[in-house]
Amino acid sequence: MAHLWTDPAWLAGAHAWIDDRLGALGLIRTGDIEQPHAEVWSTVLRVPTQGGPVWFKANHGPLMHEAALVDLLADRVPDLVQALLASDTERGWLLMSDAGHRLRELVQVEESLERWVDVLAGTARIQLALEDDIEALLALGVPDLRLETLPQRYDALMDQIGAEPRFREAGARVRSLARDLAPYGIRETVQHDDLHDGQVFVRDGRHWVMDWGDACVSHPFFTLSVTLEGVLAWGLDDVAGSVDVTPFREAYLAPYADAYPRLTAADLAEAARVATRLGWACRAVNGHIAGDDRQTITRLTMFVDGRLAD
Template sequence: MTELWTDPQWLAGAHAWVDEQTDALGLERTGDAEQPHITVWSTVLKVPTTAGSVWFKANHGRLQHEAALVTLLAERVPDRVEPLLAADLDRGWMLMRDAGTRMRELVVVEASLVRWHPVLDSVARISVAMEDDVDALLAIGVPDVRLAILPASYAALLEEIDVAPRFRAATGWVAELCEQLAVYGIRESLQHDDLHDGQVFVRDGRHWVVDWGDACVSHPFFALAVALEGQIAWGLDDVENSVDTGPFRDTFLAPYAAAYPNLSHADLVEAARLATRLGWAARAVNGHLSVDQASTRRRLEMFVDGRVED
């Protein structure tokens, strides 16, 4: 698929669309576009204009719904997800304003993880706000990874790839965890599913979570798997379990404490514990690509073993 993104005819069509949209916005190009990102599933063009750079993104296949999803998010939570400058929902094309400075670089410069607090708060509030939109999310193609179907999806995944017996043996555990998590009655909603510091940008003092292509309809606490265990716990020096993730978890849980007053803090903490582990199984299911089975196996290791093998 990467051949498409570099095909001269496809690029000419993408550039023509960008020019059409920037003209409609009253923007003029000030230089040639760059193509800094090419993967199997998407590509990005950086286009300099008189109002600063704008970004074009095209998705393919299972991620093509991202344009429609971001459009819906901007309608529901415009203070947290910025509206697109333009979109072609049929082709999955988006034109976006520059989001600012990537949080990954700011964390290094500031030698602090404190920016994760407003990010986790915002992501939780987005999920709460989208609880009534599950049908709309599924209708535009957002993957369904809800608790009721996750055990079967997990079993189907293990039929597709070659894995050690312990991963197959965990199929029953997936079902048990889903049942335990469902007891708390937290509504399933939109979940980012790849929440790391490369997906957050800072502009004008605000934190913007971007790249919603991996988002799914699932238990919202699954976002904590990547954010807490896959990122924050490693700290600034990339040392496993070097950071107490409890305060960050509690920041994420605060909007849920307000939305679900029937649940105690202990209830929410236990639900988060279950979801953080089970979230790796969901991430393996939702993020699986036949061309990248190594990533799927690492996620399965995080689920079953609680760590990635060296």
């Protein structure tokens, strides 16, 4: 698919659409369009304008819902998800204003992970704001990985990748953990499913959650798998288990404590513990790319073993 993004005819069509949208917005392009990102799943183009750079993104088929999803998210939580300048939901194209500095670079400059407290609380607010939008999300094509569907999706993945026995046998654990999580009654909603420090940007003092192409409809707490265990636990120096993630988890759970007053702090912590483990199974299913099993095996290893192989 990556070759499509560099095909001259495709690029000409994308450039024409960009220029047309810029004209409608009253923006003037001031230089050549660059292509800093071209992967199987998406491409990004940088467009210089008199008002600063704007960004075009196109997704391949399974992620084409992102444009329509971001439109919905920005409508619900405009202070947390940046509105698009333009979108073509049929082709999965997005035109975005510049979102500022990536969190990945900022945490190194500031030598602090403290910004994640605000980001995680904001993420919970996004999810709570879309609890009533399940049918709309599914209609947009956002993948269905709710607790009732995840076990079957997990089994299908095992067949697709010809999984080794220990991963196949873990299907029973998927079912068990889903049964454990359901009674807490936390409503399923949009879930980013790949919330790391390359997906958060900071501009004008605000933290913007970006890149919703991997989003799914699932248990909201699944987002903690990647964010807590895949990012924050590694700290600033990329050392496994070097950071106590409890304060970050509590920051995320605080809006849920307000929204679900019948649940105690202990209830929420236990639900988060179960979901953080099961979330890796969701990430393995949702993030699998045919022909590229490496990342899928890494995520399955996190689910089954709770850590990466030595």
